[in-house]
Amino acid sequence: MGKSKTTKFKRPHFNSVGLPVSAVKEDEGAEEEHDEESCPAAELLEKLQSPSADIREFACASISRVVQQSQTIPGFLQRDAVRRLGPMLLDGSLAVRETAAGALRNLSACGGQEVCEDMVKHDVMTPLTALLRECCSGFDSAAVPMKDQSNPVEDVANEVVNLLWNLCESSSQAVSLFNKSGLLDVVVQCLERHPHNVELAISAAHCLHTVTEDNPELLSSTNTAVLGALEKLLLSSQPEMAHTLLRTLAAGTLWNLKTSLPAAQQAQTLNAIVATLSLCLDLDSGVLIPDLRRAEEAHHRNPSPVTDAEQQAAVQPIEEEMGEEEEAPTKKNGKTLMVDTDVSDLLPRGKEELREATALLTAQQTSLEIIVNMCCSDDPSDDEWEEESSSDESDMGPDGLCDGVSNLMSPLCLSAEVQGALINHSIPEKVLKKTAFPRQEATNVCRENPSWRGLTKRMQRVQSRALTCLHSILSTMDAELLGGEAALQGAAHHLSSLVFGAEEIPKDEEFLEAVISAMRSLLQIIASKNISQCMTPQQLMSLSEAATRCDVVSVRVNAVAILGITGSTLAKEKGTAETLQMIGNALLQVATKDSDLVVNGEALDALFDVFADGEEAETAAKIINLLPALKTLQPVFKAKIRKEGRGKYSRQQLCVLDNIKINLRRFIGYLEKSKRSPTA
Template sequence: MGKSRMRRFKRPHFSPTGDCEVEGTAANGTEEEEEDNGLVTELLEKLQHPSADVREFACVGLARLAQQPQVFPVLLRGDALRQLGPLLLDPSVQVRETAAGVLRNLSACGGFDVCDDMVTKDIMTPLVALLKECSAGLDSNEMSPQDAKDQNRSSFENLANEAVNVLWNICECSSKAVSIFNKEGCLESILKFLSRFSTNVDLAISVAYCLQIVTEDNPELLKSFNDAGLHVLESAMLLPVNSMEYILLKTLVAGTVWNLKNVIPSKSQAEIINALLKVLSETLEIDAGETVVQMKVAETQRLKTASETEEILENVSSGTVIESEEMEEIPHKRKARQKTFISDLLPLTDKELRETTALLSAQQTALEIIVNMCYSEDPSDDEWEELSSSDEGDAFMETSFNDCGGQLLSPLCLSHEVHTALTHYLIPEKIIGKTAFPNNIAVDMCSKNPTWKPLIRKMNTIQCRALVCLQSLMSFLDVDHLGGAPALQKLAQHFSHLLFSQPDVTKHTDFFEAISSALRALLQTMASKNISQCMTPDQLMTLCKAGICNSNTRVRVNVVSILGITGSVLAKEDGTLETLKTIGCFLLEVATKDPSVVVAGEALDALFDVFADGKEAERASLQIKLLSALKEFQPVFKMKMQKEGRDKCSPEQLCVLNNVKTNLRRFITYQETVEKKY
């Protein structure tokens, strides 16, 4: 049977570029939509205006509207892409930058269809030309006088940042865009931008995100990396940290370096992999919840100080008398700041929020990189594989996968160097730490502030990613490297706390899927090593009854697999008859009534494992009339496979289902021998 389910994270399906106003847009009324449509039409007309200021104004307006999904059809019907493309090479630098901003928001918020349309409408041609022009501009800028040099550098880097974000978003969604990236030699330009990491971390982060996308599964591009390019990456990965944004940059570059592992000279691989995992370890070591609290407190204090300063300045400008004691508290301020506006006293951006967001993004990225390290290929393109579960079962259950090409699961690709570095830097322990619920104080602080509230979702995502990552690590690390039997039992208690300590936790599908996958992997590992389980059958039945009602097929597959693993352990123990009967009846009901043939196949697989051996299992199977139920269901299962399998299942799932069908026939024969014994 298939024995585990594995996930390899591909590139994310959205870019954290542009603040897409996705939530709540459905509530917009018809009048608002008509008003937006009229505004889009008006702004598109202004893109051709002879005045650069008018063109810039139009781009700024379109950039705002491009964050609203309901406006996409109007923009695309209005042929906005064909009009915006040439503006990337407009004589006005401001128009170029704002036009790139429109495309950045469109590509970030529009998804695959919009990005495909961008490639079809040939956005890549002016975009590539703009990137090369920015690169050349930075070169010529080195020879400029100092004042002009600083101004030109800033203009070229800002423009490059917008252009790289557009490139990143499009390549994220379009393989054709990645091919154009390779063909046009964009690598040289963006590596030059990355080399500015010490002076422009924003640009470097955008490039690092883009590089992580274009270097994944792209052997053609990997050939283009020379020693100079690898040196830029190495320098960025080893740079000293002076902000959370540098942590994000180092983590992203580490992901790119992992994608390049096949072109790194063998003599350097051990050193590079060690450095890479050191970066990931340092990223995961930071307490994100505590950082959120500290940064929010710092922001509150800064805003309070700014507000007090503004009040003082208003008193001064309005002629309010300030007592001498107050004057002593603010020496020299009156003369220096009489003409200063409060906006001049505040930073251009919310530094604390940016720093915190950067840390959370870095930790999510680090966890995803570690998952990708575990598997060299992903046959289902970033989908969970609903494969059968347990290693437990009698000899009659074992069968070859030759008819399926000899292999169901992605091969493990961990080298000795990676394995050693993972354990040396205590990465499993740090990942376990990230599986806890987000800090209550941090969540409470964020929930009270609209600009910080999105961080709650980011913290929850990190928890889910950590659970997925932990599941992957349990697939290949030895029990000793996970801390031995006591550590696994403690981890089971931790999972129990996560599942049962908070109400309605099973209604959060992403979390439920992640923890049920991790629990499944943990119980399977413990069963294979004869480590006693800490969760009671009653707890697991409660979990499974909640899970089987979930609309997510992956959750349902997990919970029936968990019961199969638990039941196969109990079948070898005395005094478990009633529990085995309960488990058997539950799995039979799932197999015969679940609408998904994949879940039905997993339930059958679990039944095979539970009732494959043991006196208690034999007695239980007789009392629940397992044989007659399976004989009756056998033709129904074959029919479900014929009707649903080809259309709704991946090749890997079909292979497993065919295996289940074969084993169902064998299991029925085995159960007939059991009945004869009694």
């Protein structure tokens, strides 16, 4: 059905005590849900009113830990936790302010969108804004007791910026209040602390990257000082991975703010953005991560006499509880999404090598996401349909192209400037290289140590993002610019090896969704250029079977589309009737039995393509009894649209499904006419 899904990515959530949100150890018997009596909310919230700052701090810190067990959150919300914690942000004690911000931060991260919106409704943005402004005005005057100790005011600001980041990620009202409160300059001030406090700067950079996306209201308040701070960071050259991450986030923010740039400066800034992403992708995590792990081991064998011992004492309890990084599943449009529970900004001092490794992988993941966003349409009406499927533009009518998008980019068609920058910096080749499986040495060293184990999932996520990025590049760039027939065939063989290289097709949904969308885009191009297909019929059927068992709708949609692309190509060749029978039967099975109407429609659309013309297709259609099968299916499909369509599917989806219903009637008429024809 033509155009395929493009994805805009959301950032990971963090918690403030250094533990993965879903990996917090609970007491014996914690598998049972906490009831009203066992929930500590009432007692801890009561302690917030204590005249003792120590008790208030203890209560905030306890709340921060307890709300990581998501089943406790309703108990806190029912007791007005947000309204009672909010004033703690302006408490007379700096320690209480920090722990209160941490508690609210964890509540926002673990509670999800509903909790964030509730927090904004309870006016948490007012004390948050006041505290952040106060922190920024006191950065330089705050006393730092010892050389290696952090600035206490910056520590508070870091918690507040992370809370702000969570809220703006989940609540459009928070973004609107961010704009109206003039918080852009304040967060940029936090960003500029990077020579003194890279953790605060990274939090601020993440927040800016989030809040500047799709935020035209903010563009009017973007001044030369803001752009200058971002450009200065973009052109910095510190070699540490934390600074690589900072530069990557600055690149993404500048891309979001591109329409604020003077016209004469746009091309230069675009080139600097792509150069930054290119340098980040050049880094080989398969080599660097083992090197960093060896450096950590050497560091532990030869600790400095005082500081490392003290730091290790702080690290040990967290290592014991941390275990392997996990993810918490959430649902979006019927599809399971995994919420990343990264703790990179919260690792204790003394874990610098792990911080560096995490920053490297975060930077590469973010770079790939930025490239995807550079390639994809900004039109929300597209995303509404393409979230679960894709459709042919001729079915949908006008594609709703956006007016007013940056003159550097037009939806679904890269401008010459963007395309040239991506090609000049070899981005397609570098993205393809990142689609390979993580190196065995890197995954082995991570599995050997509990603290590093979560990086394995991060390496896999970089691969999945690279596959999605490859899909976006294939969808928007000319085949000749990508290297022509030889390069396309090489990429096709590479993708086939990822899917079929092992004894069975990988079951990881994130990987499967990414690789199958890239494969679909590539096979579409190969078919349009009349280049021979690289998948055998057996591989095609095994991919279809694996996709049928997958819960992710877009995986099933793309697998069906691949069957259609391959089948329509084979229908033009001699001696392919047997393979076309297999494809036809598989598509009929999906069209009849899949539980999702979008997948049913995609399967029917693929059948139209495969059996539209050609002697081999006619022969196969007769053998599988395609005409009677479609006649039987037609009233069922129409009834299913009537019964399920209105409440379950979007207007765009229903429009496409209605067109497929019409095309089904026409296709049945075409097959009946062919059957009556003397040459049939």
